[in-house]
Amino acid sequence: MPSLLEVQRSMREQLLGALEPVSERIAIYRNTVLSTLVNALRLSYPAVQRIVGAEFFEGAARQFIPQHPPGSACLNEYGAQFAEFLAQFPPAATLTYVADVARLEWAVNRALHAPDLPALDVSRFECLSESALATVRFAPHPSLSLLPLKFPADAIWRAVLDQDGSAMAAVDLNSGPVFLQVERESYGVQVRRIPLSAWQFTAALVSGKPLFEAIGEGSQDPDSQISALLADHLTSGRFIDISWTGESPK
Amino acid sequence: MFDIATSSSTGSPIPAAAGIGLRFPHHQQVLETKPPAAWFEVHSENFFGGGTVRQTLLNIRHHYPISLHGVGLSLGSAQGLDTRHLARLAELVRIIEPGLVSEHLSWSVVGGEYLADLLPLPMTEEALAVVCRHVEQTQQALQRRVLIENPSTYLQFAHSSIPEWEFIAEVARRTGCGVLCDVNNLYVSADNHGWNAATYLESLPADAVGEIHLAGHAIRILEGDRTVRIDDHGSRVAAEVWRLYAQSLQRFGPKPTLIEWDTNIPTLDVLLDEAAHAAELIRQGFGADRAFAA
Numbered sequence: 001m002p003s004l005l006e007v008q009r010s011m012r013e014q015l016l017g018a019l020e021p022v023s024e025r026i027a028i029y030r031n032t033v034l035s036t037l038v039n040a041l042r043l044s045y046p047a048v049q050r051i052v053g054a055e056f057f058e059g060a061a062r063q064f065i066p067q068h069p070p071g072s073a074c075l076n077e078y079g080a081q082f083a084e085f086l087a088q089f090p091p092a093a094t095l096t097y098v099a100d101v102a103r104l105e106w107a108v109n110r111a112l113h114a115p116d117l118p119a120l121d122v123s124r125f126e127c128l129s130e131s132a133l134a135t136v137r138f139a140p141h142p143s144l145s146l147l148p149l150k151f152p153a154d155a156i157w158r159a160v161l162d163q164d165g166s167a168m169a170a171v172d173l174n175s176g177p178v179f180l181q182v183e184r185e186s187y188g189v190q191v192r193r194i195p196l197s198a199w200q201f202t203a204a205l206v207s208g209k210p211l212f213e214a215i216g217e218g219s220q221d222p223d224s225q226i227s228a229l230l231a232d233h234l235t236s237g238r239f240i241d242i243s244w245t246g247e248s249p250k
Numbered sequence: 251m252f253d254i255a256t257s258s259s260t261g262s263p264i265p266a267a268a269g270i271g272l273r274f275p276h277h278q279q280v281l282e283t284k285p286p287a288a289w290f291e292v293h294s295e296n297f298f299g300g301g302t303v304r305q306t307l308l309n310i311r312h313h314y315p316i317s318l319h320g321v322g323l324s325l326g327s328a329q330g331l332d333t334r335h336l337a338r339l340a341e342l343v344r345i346i347e348p349g350l351v352s353e354h355l356s357w358s359v360v361g362g363e364y365l366a367d368l369l370p371l372p373m374t375e376e377a378l379a380v381v382c383r384h385v386e387q388t389q390q391a392l393q394r395r396v397l398i399e400n401p402s403t404y405l406q407f408a409h410s411s412i413p414e415w416e417f418i419a420e421v422a423r424r425t426g427c428g429v430l431c432d433v434n435n436l437y438v439s440a441d442n443h444g445w446n447a448a449t450y451l452e453s454l455p456a457d458a459v460g461e462i463h464l465a466g467h468a469i470r471i472l473e474g475d476r477t478v479r480i481d482d483h484g485s486r487v488a489a490e491v492w493r494l495y496a497q498s499l500q501r502f503g504p505k506p507t508l509i510e511w512d513t514n515i516p517t518l519d520v521l522l523d524e525a526a527h528a529a530e531l532i533r534q535g536f537g538a539d540r541a542f543a544a
Contacts, residue, residue, distance in 0.1 A: 001409045004376050005328035008360040008369075015365050024472045025405040028480060029367050036366040069363040073322020073335060074298045113299030143301075184301055 016066045037065045040075040041082060044109040047160040048086070048102050051095065060089055076113040080106060097151035097173060101160075104153045104191065107145035107182040111189040114143035119237030132244050134212040138205045139241035143184040146203040152178050154191050183238060198229055205239070261347030262315035264289050264461070266504035267532065268525035269317070271511060276518050277306050284313055285522055288529070289349065291317040291508050297346070298338045307346065317350040317461070317508070318343060322364065325384040325398070326357030326371040336391050343392050350461055350506070352397040352430045353388065355381065355418060370403040373410035373417050385425040397460045398422070399430035402438040402467070402481035414439070415453035428460035431502070433495045434487065434510075438467050438479040447494055451501050459502045464495060464528060465510040484513030487524060495528070499535045507532065 002010070014022045015030050022030060038061045042049055049057040064085045070078040083102035086092050092099075119141075128136065152175055159167035179199035181192050194202070201218025209217070215226050233239060267288035272280065280290070290310060297304050310316070323335060343351060356368035371377045381398075388396055400418055412420075422429055431454060440447040466485030470478050487495075487509070499505070509524040 001374075002372075003328070004326075004372065004374070004380060005360070007372055007407065008328055008357060011369060012360050012363065012365060015367075016363070023405075025478070028404045028470075028478065029369060032367045033365050040366070070366065071362055071364065072332070073324070073358060073364045073366075074295050074338070075366065076296065076299055112301055113303065114301065116300030116304070188302070 016069055018066075034062060034065060036075070037070065037078065038062065040070075040078045041065075044076075044079050045082060045102055045105045047105055047157045048082075048098060050160045050163075051098055051101065051156075052092065056091070060086065060092065063089075076109070079109075082106070097153060097156060100149040100151045100153035101157055103147055103149060104157050104180065104182070107147055107180075108189050108191065110145060111143040111182050111184040114141065114184060117141060117240045120234060120239045120241060122234050124242060128244065134210065136211045136242050136244045137208050138211075138239040139208075139243070140206045141183070141238055141240050143189075144206065144238050145180075145182040146199060146206050147180040147182065148199070148203075149178050149180060154178060154180055154193065157191070183236075185236075201226060201229060202233065202238075205233070210244075261311070262289075262349055264315050264317050264349035264506040266506055268528040269315075269506060269508045270518075270521045270525050271319075271508055272310070273512065273515055275515055276521075277310070279518055280314075281306070281309055285518055287314065287522065287525060289315040289317060289506065291319050291350075291510075294318045294320040294339055294342055294351075295322045297342055304345075311346060315349045316346055317352070317506070318346060318348040320351070320353045321368065322358060323353045323384075323388065324357050324359040324364075325353055325355065325381050325388070326369075326377060327359045327384070328357075328380060329360065331384050331387055332359060336388060339388075340391050343394070350397060351392060351394060352399055352461065354399045354401055355414075355421070356401045368401050370401065370405060370407070372407035373412040373414055374407075375411070378412065378417060378420060381421055382424045385421060385427050389425065389427065395426065395428055397428040397430040399432050399463065400435050400439070402432070402435035402442075402479075404442060404478055404480070406443055413445075413453075415450040419453055419455050419458075422455055422458040427458070429454055429458045430461045430463060431459050431498060431505075432463035432465075433498050434463065434465045434467055434491050435481055437488070437491045437494050438481050441479050448497070451494075451498060454502075456502045459505060462495065462498060462502070462505045462507045463510055464491065464507060464524070465512075467491075482513050483510050486520075487527075492527070492531070496531055496535070499531060504532050504535065 014026050015033050038058055041061045064082055068081045083099050083106055086102050087099035151173055152171055155171050159171060178193050179196055181194050183190055197218045201214050204214035204217040218226060265288050269289035269291055270287045272290040272292050292307060297307050320339060354368050357371055358365050358369060398421055418429060421427060436447055436450055440450060464487045465483045466487055468480045468482045470480055472478055507528045509521055511521060
């Protein structure tokens with residue numbers, strides 16, 4: 001008699017393994033699993049689906065799913081690797097910009113579903129000495145993403161979702177990279193292009209670099225207003241916690 | 251066994267009346283028009299995140315009792331429960347204070363991968379022990395009783411040794427959990443496997459039944475002209491299922507009853523119409539004339 005674990009491992013292979021023939025009854029389950037996961041990807045990547053078409057999307061998704069099955073039953077969080085999959089997916093090679101649109105849609109999806117967490121309490125800076133301040137690292141709000149994209153994916157994304165043909169026609173794929181800040185605000189998800197220096201500073205903070213190092217990364221622009229930028233980040237709730245090395249708070 | 255006496259919900263209790271499975275396309279309409287549904291049930295996992303999605307549920311909760319119905323805890327997983335999933339469910343329960351919390355007699359997770367369906371369990375002593383352990387773990391984590399729903403299944407395991415109805419009754423007996431009797435699932439599985447639906451109903455512990463589900467199903471033709479009924483939640487409740495529902499009410503008494511519809515979701519009016527039919531059956535059975543008691 002097979003153990004429960006043996007039954008479950010065998011069923012997993014039949015549902016997601018290489019497309020070996022399965023019984024009609026197993027196929028009922030396999031159809032449900034695949035269509036549920038394809039639909040989850042459709043909800044997270046609506047613009048990608050419009051660009052490639054529903055049939056192409058489903059074909060790509062059905063190849064993606066067995067390679068990257070969900071690690072959690074929370075399907076709002078499924079599909080993080082889809083953009084990188086599309087970037088390597090030979091049938092999509094001619095659509096050079098589609099992976100960038102997928103990267104943006106994933107950031108938008110993350111922003112939509114991130115947990116509600118209170119902004120960093122700025123009074124926590126009061127107890128820090130000058131030297132400790134230099135080593136402060138910031139924990140970003142999980143809704144915040146900083147994206148460097150080769151193509152103007154934000155313009156494509158808006159034009160595609162609005163079905164705005166003239167906006168789509170106005171997109172110049174050779175206009176150079178865009179630096180995006182994606183986050184959830186009280187009235188919905190915001191996608192903004194921000195200046196390179198501001199992007200570099202913020203991305204360094206998001207990646208966990210200490211404050212003074214992050215300031216160094218954003219300093220190419222002589223006009224950069226780092227302190228104003230940091231104040232804006234804090235009042236906008238883009239960071240939720242700090243940590244530092246060196247001396248303890250006073 | 252979980253001590254039911256010490257577990258209670260501070261949110262609105264779910265009445266023995268007809269509710270509707272609430273899906274995203276109807277969220278705004280419900281808030282704007284306050285339709286005459288007695289209560290709503292949502293899929294727990296859809297509200298694990300924050301933002302406007304969860305806020306909408308909190309707003310709806312001000313006007314209606316809410317039941318949380320999980321599809322992903324995977325009580326039958328041989329390798330143990332996903333404790334992060336359980337913690338997120340506990341957090342949602344703490345915030346929403348639902349009238350009922352339910353999960354399925356099935357499994358979905360193996361090797362850390364979520365196979366997005368309610369998959370069938372072999373009905374064995376090993377599976378029974380696993381499910382009971384996980385129901386107890388869940389009731390401890392949530393500090394409340396949960397209901398366990400009978401699944402619809404399309405295959406049976408040759409080594410199953412316990413009838414599904416006895417399996418469910420035994421889980422309820424050992425853990426103190428309640429039973430969510432999905433009458434459509436019961437009809438679908440009984441028809442697919444040649445079980446006697448009346449025997450199934452008779453075997454469930456009436457006192458433990460805390461909720462009933464109703465939904466539509468599809469019929470598919472397999473090779474050799476055999477048919478299989480598939481629980482796709484994509485149509486109105488079948489006439490045979492309404493009849494079985496009436497029998498369930500006679501057996502269990504009036505219970506909170508939910509209309510579920512997940513594929514090709516219709517307008518809210520269609521769901522309200524189905525709920526009105528369920529409400530009528532509850533009223534006929536348990537109105538002033540006490541017809542069922544006679």
